[in-house]
Amino acid sequence: MSKVALQALIGTALVDQEFCTDLLNGKRPLVLAEFDLTAAEREAALATEADSFKEFAVRLCDWLAA
Helix, strand or coil: CCCHHHHHHHHHHHHCHHHHHHHHCCCHHHHHCCCCCCHHHHHHHHHCCCCCHHHHHHHHHHHHHC
16 A cells, blocks of 8 residues: 555645645545545545544544554
């Protein structure tokens, strides 16, 4: 599993407020389509429940470390 696409996803959310908002407001499937995620990465990102970007990033990083 490559972490590059997930790192790009997190980086984009850090610098693009609209993207970050869309990541958390129900448009996640649409914004994830912009990245070359593996099926497992996509499933993890879609399944991650979070109320803030920080929470999303922490949970996704925890998933990567597991």
